[in-house]
Amino acid sequence: MTSSLPGSCCYQGVKHEGVAKGELSKVGDFEVYTVHPAERVEKGILILTDIIGHKFINVQLIADQLAANGYFVMIPDLFDGDPVPLNLPGSFDIPAWHTGKYHPAGTAHLPPNVGPIVDASIAEMRTKYGCKAIGAIGHCFGAKYVARYLRPDIGKIDAGFIAHPSYVTEEELRAIKGPLAIAAAEIDAIFPAEERHASEAILKENGFPYQVTLFSGVAHGFAVRGDLSNRAVKYAKETTFIQCLQWFGEYL
Template structure:
């Protein structure tokens, strides 16, 4: 594994204030959050693959709206079939959820493949960037291939196997936290060693003074956390601008 499985740190964080600007619709019976850029263009798209808190967590909807504000038609499918992990529930047993209820690739991959098919078909997307937070990072790696995702970005990924990372075929950008038991220093270095051997552009930014989940669930009242969260988002936008809009 180039990152460890999810743990309790994956459900802890601060719920952000704001009102989502997008809407929930369905793609092949899968609830999906849609957010459009101001010109309603769908040619440049972003597919957000969430952490285990799922599509209804307001933070990820606000992030989708931010990508839309930067010119990207953005969608967020429900990868958990209505059964995500609750945020900040003190006694919730994450390892048990992983063993008994967490969806695995045979269930998740078709949702992503069908969403991408819909984006390219019905919505005419020419280029699609994949954003993976925690759990979603695994699936950015799995789908960063010809005919699927064109460009990838992930923050504090979990569950990513060595083979999945070795199999990517497009540019990948990573935001990492200084304190992260899921993606610790040795896993970052293993990731760097793998990426160095691949013939794709890559980037790995390490942010101090933050922990796992910061790109989605940071405490915005803490200045270093707010800075890191915002910079991680700008990192993703700059990456997509370079490899989607400027191609």
């Protein structure tokens, strides 16, 4: 694998302060958070979240900032109402959660169930919202689906940006067909140095534009759930956002 399965670090972090500007609605039978820029545009960004999900204020504030910079943004509920709460006390069985143990209907959070949500979100962005180009941001869990759907050749995602990825396989990374950037943490058992270097080698072989940025002094989750009172984390989070804008400005 190029990044390992999610662990306890994937639901720990700091809740940020702010008031979301977007709205919640439905696409088919799942909920989405959407936010519009001041003027109508033909470029959109799909945010595929970590396991905290689409209602987490931190990711909604990121979406709002992207909209303020001229993009239509959508964040789908990838988990059918079954996200993992922030900072759960004690131990939590992530593999069991993946296979649907905690979901009321036993719905697993695996590609057969998550994939159709991503497909429907892309279709909604292209049809209802008129997005002719779509970039995707994947945080942790969501990185896997950025890799799986980075296929501009078949009308899926045109450019991707992932931060502290988890659960991405070598086969998925080899199969991408478009530009991909990665923001990585120095302290990350899910995406350690050896897997980061393996990913770099694959991206080089693929031949598409890529960028890998490593931030020192920060841990897994910094781009969404980091403690902003920590100067290194604040710098890494803000720089990652600026790099997102630069990346999509170049490749969308």
